Amino acid sequence: GAVVSQHPSWVICKSGTSVKIECRSLDFQATTMFWYRQFPKQSLMLMATSNEGSKATYEQGVEKDKFLINHASLTLSTLTVTSAHPEDSSFYICSAPDRGQGTYEQYFGPGTRLTVT
Amino acid sequence: GENVEQHPSTLSVQEGDSAVIKCTYSDSASNYFPWYKQELGKGPQLIIDIRSNVGEKKDQRIAVTLNKTAKHFSLHITETQPEDSAVYFCAASKGRDDKIIFGKGTRLHILP
Numbered sequence: 001g002a003v004v005s006q007h008p009s010w011v012i013c014k015s016g017t018s019v020k021i022e023c024r025s026l027d028f029q030a031t032t033m034f035w036y037r038q039f040p041k042q043s044l045m046l047m048a049t050s051n052e053g054s055k056a057t058y059e060q061g062v063e064k065d066k067f068l069i070n071h072a073s074l075t076l077s078t079l080t081v082t083s084a085h086p087e088d089s090s091f092y093i094c095s096a097p098d099r100g101q102g103t104y105e106q107y108f109g110p111g112t113r114l115t116v117t
Numbered sequence: 118g119e120n121v122e123q124h125p126s127t128l129s130v131q132e133g134d135s136a137v138i139k140c141t142y143s144d145s146a147s148n149y150f151p152w153y154k155q156e157l158g159k160g161p162q163l164i165i166d167i168r169s170n171v172g173e174k175k176d177q178r179i180a181v182t183l184n185k186t187a188k189h190f191s192l193h194i195t196e197t198q199p200e201d202s203a204v205y206f207c208a209a210s211k212g213r214d215d216k217i218i219f220g221k222g223t224r225l226h227i228l229p
Contacts, residue, residue: 043219104149106158
């Protein structure tokens with residue numbers, strides 16, 4: 001099946017710094033990718049929809065200037081958390097549908113654990 | 118927007134017994150209902166899914182039922198095993214490229 005990878009798998013950064021998380025579709029092209037955030041013992045909450053070659057669409061309540069999304073190629077989307085604060089510490093997960101499969105299934109990455117100190 | 122409700126939040130069943138998790142959705146335009154299993158520190162793993170043109174789907178010990186009229190769908194796990202212990206999420210989507218909205222999750226404990 002299709003594979004989505006994320007890098008890094010975990011990252012620790014200091015408050016006020018920025019951190020970039022990559023999401024890659026390894027064996028398919030993804031014109032659309034989705035970014036989720038998951039706090040401990042909670043569900044996955046959609047943050048934004050990343051569209052190749054155009055601006056991302058953010059969910060209500062998500063600060064687009066704080067969570068910068070770039071989808072510059074058909075296999076890579078990046079999420080940059082700018083001026084990170086401890087409350088941004090979370091598990092960030094991306095997903096992407098594979099249109100070539102002809103199914104509705106989306107493929108999820110393994111997640112990136114962000115800890116802001 | 119779409120809202121997915123999931124019950125129960127925690128479920129403990131004896132090994133070998135069945136487990137049932139129930140969900141409801143609010144948007145009648147939703148037509149794809151996946152179920153995910155998530156283990157600690159990992160991304161969600163699709164275990165079964167159903168589309169709105171089907172009422173029931175089964176894969177070995179796992180089955181899902183969908184009632185479009187009532188906007189209900191359920192996950193059934195039979196002959197539960199210790200490795201079934203995990204968090205399970207139901208979800209809904211309106212299309213192949215559409216966002217997936219998750220329920221709050223059910224923590225399933227399989228008791229020895």
